[in-house]
Amino acid sequence: MSRMCEGRVVVVTGGGRGLGRAHALAFAAEGARVVVNDLGVGLNGTPVADSPARHVVDEIRAAGGDAVAHGGDVATSAGAESLVEAALETYGRLDTLVNNAGFLRDRMLVNLDEDDWDAVVRVHLKGHFLPLKHAAAHWRAEAKAGRAPAARIVNTSSGAGLLGSLGQGNYSAAKAGIVGLTLVAAAEFARYGVQVNAIAPAARTRMTERAFAETMTAPEAGFDAMAPQNVSPLVVWLGSAASDGVTGRVFEVEGGRITVMEGWRAGPTADKGARWTPQEAGEAAVKLLGEAGVPGAVYGA
Known part of the structure; x- marks a missing residue:
């Protein structure tokens, strides 16, 4: 049986760890060629020496897949443009963009420095906008040339963006902004054959392990409900041609549960x-x- 993403080229930002790593591995397992982007920074956005993107590429190749690493900063126009170029130059096409990069600088609002606000909004919100913009520009050109793509964008919001989260005003605002960005992009890009959706995942990653530490329980019957790999199957489907007709939606994903989130309405x-x-x-x-x-x-x- 043909794998769901056979022949597709997928870009995953923040793909070196946590959810991004899980997504990259899951896409590769379904036949995609993957561009793994990761700037290689710590939880608070400061640089680290090792390259997590390279490790994920090695994992994919060891399993018989095809992947390349990209270490650019997707919250800059040059970095986002070079990410799209990396896919086109290496594989000759781009089919799916998964925006996942992010980090935290948590403070109560009265203690939140302006720099911490700017840094978190920059990487989450601007780091979604710029790759989305450059990928969509490519797909628009393809559509105008008569090569209508079956292109997909999967953005990463959060329950914090839907409901708010104490001590995470900067993160909550950025993640709420990603929902608005998703809705506008879905409407604007439809004419080019591009579908845009978002997920609000709950999983154990570097960003959430402290928040979940008091509530996590031991896995039952071998199922770890907080494993990031639980989120990836929906992301793979949304990033595949099989999701035809699904756009402008937000899905909450946790463990074995998938929920279609219904936003502001009269x-x-x-x-x-x-x-x-x-x-x-x-x-x-x-x-x-x-x-x-x-x-x-x-x-x-």
Whole structure:
């Protein structure tokens, strides 16, 4: 039986560790040729000596797959452009982009430095936008040349971006921004044959091991619900031609559970047909809140 991604070329940012590594290995196992991007930095974004991307490439090749490493900074235009060029120069095509790169600098908002805000928003949000932009420019050119691609983008949001997370205002804002970016990109890129979706994964990685330390339990019957490999099957499907017609969606993925997340939509509404007084507006708001659903709790609250 043919593998799901046979012949496809897939780029994975932040592919050296955790979820990115799991995604890269899973795509390779399904026949994809993989460009593994990782800047090779620590949890807080500072440089480290070793190249995690190279290790993942070695793993893929040892298993009989095909992969190359890319060490550029995808939160720069030059780095993102060179990532797309690496796929085209090495394999002659690009089919799927998985945006996954990120790191944390957690602080309560009143203690959060401007530099920590900028750094986290930069790598998560700008680091999604720039690879997405350069990949889409290539696919637009292909579509205009009559070679309509079956292209896929999978972005990485988070439950923190959907509900908020105490001590992670910068991370939550960036991950919420990724959802908005996904929705706009899905609408804009559809004409070029590009589908754009996002996941909000929960898994044990360098970024989450401390958060999960108090709640994790031992795996039962050999199933580790927090293993990052649990998230990758959906990512592989979203990144394959088999997901035709699925775009502009956000999926929460944890263990063996997949949930289609339903975002902001109109709830209870009141329309006076004229301008409210402040007192009337307040009375109407209280009535509407009584009819509305209770929002999910902020993580850590």
